[in-house]
Amino acid sequence: QVQLVESGGGSVQAGGSLRLSCVASGYTYKSYQMGWFRQAPGKEREGVAAIYIGGGNTYYADSVKGRFTISQDNAKNTLYLQMNTLKPEDTAMYYCAAGYGGRWSEITNYLFWGQGTQVTVSS
Numbered sequence: 001q002v003q004l005v006e007s008g009g010g011s012v013q014a015g016g017s018l019r020l021s022c023v024a025s026g027y028t029y030k031s032y033q034m035g036w037f038r039q040a041p042g043k044e045r046e047g048v049a050a051i052y053i054g055g056g057n058t059y060y061a062d063s064v065k066g067r068f069t070i071s072q073d074n075a076k077n078t079l080y081l082q083m084n085t086l087k088p089e090d091t092a093m094y095y096c097a098a099g100y101g102g103r104w105s106e107i108t109n110y111l112f113w114g115q116g117t118q119v120t121v122s123s
Contacts (some may be wrong), residue, residue, distance in 0.1 A: 002026040002112040004096045009117030016086050022079040022096030022114060033099050035110060036070060036081045038092035047105030048094070049081060058091070059104040064090075082100075086121045091120050 008020040020036070035050035049070040050059045058070050069082040079096060093116040102109035 002098065004098060004112055004114035005113065005116045006045045006094065006101065006117040007049070008095045009094060009119045010066070011082070011112045011120040011122065012086055014087055014121055014123050017084045018086065018119060020081040020094055020096075020117060020119075021082065022081075024077045024079065024096075024098060033109070034070075034072070035097045035104060036079075037095045037110075038090075039116075042090040045095070045107060047107070049106035051079070052076070052101070061105070069098050077098060080099075088121050091121050095115055106117075 003025045004022055006020060006022045008018060012018055031048060033052050036048040037045050038048050039045040046061065049068055051070045051072055053072060060068060065073055067085045071080045083105055092116060095116045096114040097110035098112045099110035
């Protein structure tokens, strides 16, 4: 059974940093496209960043380009999201997801989801 477990969320002040981690198990990690999504209260879930594990190509939402970095550690089956210069509008529940491919920001392209980790940024 595929499992994705996120960690690393927390509360920080604007301008601060956090690093989210997602440990994957139960499947061939390198076969997947992995993504980070977020959902703020009252808003739709949106794509933040994604990486094709096999090729290493990365993709970002315009709102986080230059501030967030997605990366992988294949040896540890772990996906990361380094978040710098955080803003109050980054406050949301962040989810890790795994899929086979397709448009990186399309939620329906992801088959497996973690439970989420909360990120709160205060001004």
